[in-house]
Amino acid sequence: MLQLTNVSYQYTHRFVLQGVSLQFGAGITAIIGPNGAGKSTLIKCLAGVLTPSGQIQVNGRQVGAAYPEFYTEVISYLPQAVATDAAITVFEMVLLGLLNSLSLYVSDEQIEHVYTTLDELGIGELASAYIHELSGGQQQLVAIAQALVKEPAILLLDEPLNSLDIQHQFEMLNLIRSVTDQKGLTTLIALHDLNLAMRYADQVVVLHQGHVYAYGAPEDVITPSMIQAVYGVDAQVDANQDGTLFVNLKGLLPASPNQP
Numbered sequence: 463m464l465q466l467t468n469v470s471y472q473y474t475h476r477f478v479l480q481g482v483s484l485q486f487g488a489g490i491t492a493i494i495g496p497n498g499a500g501k502s503t504l505i506k507c508l509a510g511v512l513t514p515s516g517q518i519q520v521n522g523r524q525v526g527a528a529y530p531e532f533y534t535e536v537i538s539y540l541p542q543a544v545a546t547d548a549a550i551t552v553f554e555m556v557l558l559g560l561l562n563s564l565s566l567y568v569s570d571e572q573i574e575h576v577y578t579t580l581d582e583l584g585i586g587e588l589a590s591a592y593i594h595e596l597s598g599g600q601q602q603l604v605a606i607a608q609a610l611v612k613e614p615a616i617l618l619l620d621e622p623l624n625s626l627d628i629q630h631q632f633e634m635l636n637l638i639r640s641v642t643d644q645k646g647l648t649t650l651i652a653l654h655d656l657n658l659a660m661r662y663a664d665q666v667v668v669l670h671q672g673h674v675y676a677y678g679a680p681e682d683v684i685t686p687s688m689i690q691a692v693y694g695v696d697a698q699v700d701a702n703q704d705g706t707l708f709v710n711l712k713g714l715l716p717a718s719p720n721q722p
């Protein structure tokens with residue numbers, strides 16, 4: 463159980479997170495909200511990159527900058543921007559995800575585990591390629607492999623779908639879904655796509671101007687009134703034939719210039 467109590471953060475004189483209190487159990491929580499709402503800042507506070515005021519606890523244990531071992535053991539964090547010009551191979555980059563458990567000797571089991579993780583993400587054949595030789599989407603898949611390889615209890619993903627095409631977005635979220643379920647992970651994902659949040663998240667947090675605007679099941683949180691209040695956009699939420707909900711912007715967008 464990951465618990466935040468009255469967490470606030472200011473970069474300079476301006477608070478970008480204010481009085482955030484939330485509780486996350488096993489499952490996928492999507493963190494949504496407009497640009498600048500504070501999503502990355504919240505994830506960085508949880509990842510130990512920033513030190514906010516307030517309390518962050520995992521299973522009742524206080525975490526923070528004073529407990530760096532906690533972050534290397536329990537939490538994997540995928541930042542929004544991943545360094546891409548390092549002169550290392552895909553295999554080496556993913557192996558770094560095991561840094562905490564590596565000694566001078568890398569075991570056959572660890573090597574096998576890296577290859578298995580790469581295969582699960584469909585990038586096994588890239589193992590010996592250099593990171594700078596890859597496309598942006600491939601680099602993103604490698605970064606996710608690095609986050610998954612150490613088998614964390616808490617997975618923090620800041621916009622992990624950046625640079626991925628539609629097929630890879632779905633594959634990535636299916637993978638995150640199955641890893642989360644199989645291993646009982648607490649997974650937090652900052653996302654922009656409301657329909658993906660609706661479809662894949664168990665819970666949704668809406669951040670707006672550094673505050674929690676809403677928190678709950680996707681169908682309770684992703685509503686026309688929330689979308690209007692937070693994003694300033696008129697939208698409908700409709701049901702597919704199978705009953706799944708989706709955000710519908712049809713009819714609200716300007717007509718195509720090619721339409722008669």
Ligand SMILES: Nc1ncnc2c1ncn2[C@@H]1O[C@H](COP(=O)(O)OP(=O)(O)OP(=O)(O)O)[C@@H](O)[C@H]1O
Nearest residue numbers: 473474478495496497498499500501502503504652
């Ligand atoms: N290093 C920094 N120094 C000063 N201000 C910052 C810094 N990083 C972020 N901010 C400010 O904090 C606010 C929240 O930024 P944050 O990156 O957390 O938002 P976000 O919801 O993740 O946005 P986006 O969807 O655009 O990635 C923004 O107003 C941003 O300008």
